[in-house]
Amino acid sequence: MNTRNLEILVGAFVVMAILAMVMLSLKVSNLASYGDDGNVYAVTAQFENVGGLKVRSPVNAGGVRVGKVADISYNNEQFTAVVTMQIAGEYRFPLDTSASILTAGLLGEQYIGLEPGGDEEYLAQGSEIELTQSALVLEQVIGQFLYSKAQEE
Amino acid sequence: MARVAEVTVCRAVFDKDTIISTDISTGASTGTSDILVQVRGLSFSRGNRKIFDNIDMDIERGKVTAIMGPSGTGKTTLLKLIGGQLKPDAGTVLVDGENVHKLSPSALYDLRRRTMGMLFQSGALLTDLSVFENVAFPLREHTSLTEAAIHHLVLLKLEVVGLRGARDLMPSELSGGMARRVALARAIALDPEMIMFDEPFTGQDPISMGVLVKLIHDMNHALGLTSVVVSHDVSETASISDYIYVISGGKVIQQGTPMEIKHSDSLWVQQFMGGLADGPVPFHFSSEPLLADLMKGSVND
Amino acid sequence: MISDWLQKIGHRLLSRFSRVGRGSLFLWQCLLSLPYVFTRPMLLIRQLFYVGVQTLLIILVAGVFVGMVLALQAYIVLVDFGAEESISLMVSLSILRELGPVFTGLLFAGRAGSALTAEIGLMKSTEQLSGMEMMAVNPMKYIIAPRFLAGIISVPLLTSIFMAVAILGGFFVATEMLGQYEGVFWSQMQAKVDFYEDLMNGMIKSLVFGFVVVWIAVFEGYDCVPTSEGLGQATTRTVVHGSLAVLGMDFILTALMFNV
Numbered sequence: 001m002n003t004r005n006l007e008i009l010v011g012a013f014v015v016m017a018i019l020a021m022v023m024l025s026l027k028v029s030n031l032a033s034y035g036d037d038g039n040v041y042a043v044t045a046q047f048e049n050v051g052g053l054k055v056r057s058p059v060n061a062g063g064v065r066v067g068k069v070a071d072i073s074y075n076n077e078q079f080t081a082v083v084t085m086q087i088a089g090e091y092r093f094p095l096d097t098s099a100s101i102l103t104a105g106l107l108g109e110q111y112i113g114l115e116p117g118g119d120e121e122y123l124a125q126g127s128e129i130e131l132t133q134s135a136l137v138l139e140q141v142i143g144q145f146l147y148s149k150a151q152e153e
Numbered sequence: 154m155a156r157v158a159e160v161t162v163c164r165a166v167f168d169k170d171t172i173i174s175t176d177i178s179t180g181a182s183t184g185t186s187d188i189l190v191q192v193r194g195l196s197f198s199r200g201n202r203k204i205f206d207n208i209d210m211d212i213e214r215g216k217v218t219a220i221m222g223p224s225g226t227g228k229t230t231l232l233k234l235i236g237g238q239l240k241p242d243a244g245t246v247l248v249d250g251e252n253v254h255k256l257s258p259s260a261l262y263d264l265r266r267r268t269m270g271m272l273f274q275s276g277a278l279l280t281d282l283s284v285f286e287n288v289a290f291p292l293r294e295h296t297s298l299t300e301a302a303i304h305h306l307v308l309l310k311l312e313v314v315g316l317r318g319a320r321d322l323m324p325s326e327l328s329g330g331m332a333r334r335v336a337l338a339r340a341i342a343l344d345p346e347m348i349m350f351d352e353p354f355t356g357q358d359p360i361s362m363g364v365l366v367k368l369i370h371d372m373n374h375a376l377g378l379t380s381v382v383v384s385h386d387v388s389e390t391a392s393i394s395d396y397i398y399v400i401s402g403g404k405v406i407q408q409g410t411p412m413e414i415k416h417s418d419s420l421w422v423q424q425f426m427g428g429l430a431d432g433p434v435p436f437h438f439s440s441e442p443l444l445a446d447l448m449k450g451s452v453n454d
Numbered sequence: 455m456i457s458d459w460l461q462k463i464g465h466r467l468l469s470r471f472s473r474v475g476r477g478s479l480f481l482w483q484c485l486l487s488l489p490y491v492f493t494r495p496m497l498l499i500r501q502l503f504y505v506g507v508q509t510l511l512i513i514l515v516a517g518v519f520v521g522m523v524l525a526l527q528a529y530i531v532l533v534d535f536g537a538e539e540s541i542s543l544m545v546s547l548s549i550l551r552e553l554g555p556v557f558t559g560l561l562f563a564g565r566a567g568s569a570l571t572a573e574i575g576l577m578k579s580t581e582q583l584s585g586m587e588m589m590a591v592n593p594m595k596y597i598i599a600p601r602f603l604a605g606i607i608s609v610p611l612l613t614s615i616f617m618a619v620a621i622l623g624g625f626f627v628a629t630e631m632l633g634q635y636e637g638v639f640w641s642q643m644q645a646k647v648d649f650y651e652d653l654m655n656g657m658i659k660s661l662v663f664g665f666v667v668v669w670i671a672v673f674e675g676y677d678c679v680p681t682s683e684g685l686g687q688a689t690t691r692t693v694v695h696g697s698l699a700v701l702g703m704d705f706i707l708t709a710l711m712f713n714v
Binding site for chain 1: 496499500502503506507510546550610611612614615617618619621640643644645647648649652653
Binding site for chain 2: 577580581582584585586587588589590591592596
């Protein structure tokens, strides 16, 4: 195996690996969406129960992803969960938009759904969404159902 | 005679171009003493077996010294001890005035580069390099000579051993004898002060053997190359040696010039040098008398 | 009787310890010799060819098939939940987090690792390493370090190729054989696969695996008993120990990286 062929093949090998990495990074992982970090604004909302919501869970409006959950923390004075969302800068939502924690599919993961209101002013960096709907906790629903069933009899 | 002249030319060219022996050497080279290698009180064991027991040896500069003895007495081990690849349990080895085993790794490499060349039994050529590349290897690694200079030197070294035409062959294409000659060319590439030959004649056909004997002899005479030949080929080795050490059982049984050894008093040495089948080293492996053994066998039937 | 047996076990244990010790000292010397390789890039390139490029074929074939099989199996399980859309997610997460690095590590140990051990072991038995030392060339620098570095560089490269090819294989099965829409395949994946958590962690794993496997391979060759039997044993040990090390490190790394 002469030197020149060797070098060419090794070079091809390295190039192939780099292309593979590029493909994996862009097409497979969410690297593309990391780039959006530039133009986002943070909005908070308080919930009684966030259920299975996680950091980086999607924030959707009308079924379309408009942002992601950046942080989840607990407010020990008001005893509520505080969710901080990052919404892409190109979308504007009225001040009285409501946020609900919904489940994708029957057993899927949870996300925040935004229902726009009718206010003339819009949410901006640091605003808080007033109207919130907590997650459905299955045990509570079942408990209520059983209780109401027992009441009927 | 032409061969001797070529060998001399080799040295001259090299001295003109050389960058080696003037720059990196750190050791204090005594250079004038007669004894190149001085072994004192050397003891070495492998596991429970004592290979060397308090051995003393002097290898004189510019002479061919032979180390002979039966197989398995650890002659190769001795070369490795001298070269610093193995550490002795006791004793010292001084090469060119330097205590081999007290040197730091880089100083040891330096000493090897300057003074030692070694010819292994199998040649130990690098199998993925051609003959030319093998001989060029030490030059490329240790000198900053130009490619053209290296090219000339390699061809000259190969010419000395008579294999210049084989320069593009691969080691797998060489016969055993040719491989050894290439290894020899490689061993003299940096013009060391001493070359150690590990069983150079073993398993060679008469012609190859004759070639090697001649090469060792010529190099010693033309270049003043100190040679240490480890072998148990008595006649060949004795014919070119200036001094012989006969080793057995970890000790030096006898030492002297070939003439002195030939007329030795020791029966054992006589048996060894003469290749006699029976003597102090018995023919029969120790066992009970034959008749008793046979009788035992028939009783059990 | 018992004391004999205890002595044997003690002896074995001690020789295991001494082996590990030798291996660690060996690694240290090897790392110290690495700078030399940068003065002789040709050695590295040659080894990258033997160690990396020549393992490429088995990686490509294995990658494609693993990806395709994974997609099929994922479909069979997910279709019961009406969750076939998640095929791409299952395939990609499995490959990026686990199967990519582990498979590549195992294949590398078997193909390149055993070849390295055999080559170095053979050099040891034909006294080439000894000869080099006597020529005042340090075999650590000239022979061992380039191969070590080539292994560390090659394994992550091979892993990324394996991952890409496997996902493409899964894509092929999902779209051609199972009738999924291309858009659904890629978008599901892109939404949930995280660059740092999944891809980068997988690559870190592959780096660790490469390091461990090539260390074992090169050490076994260097330390082997220089007979034909010894060489066979050393080669076997490389494959077995290398594979076990990959799996063991995989568990440790998974526990560290993907905290539950």
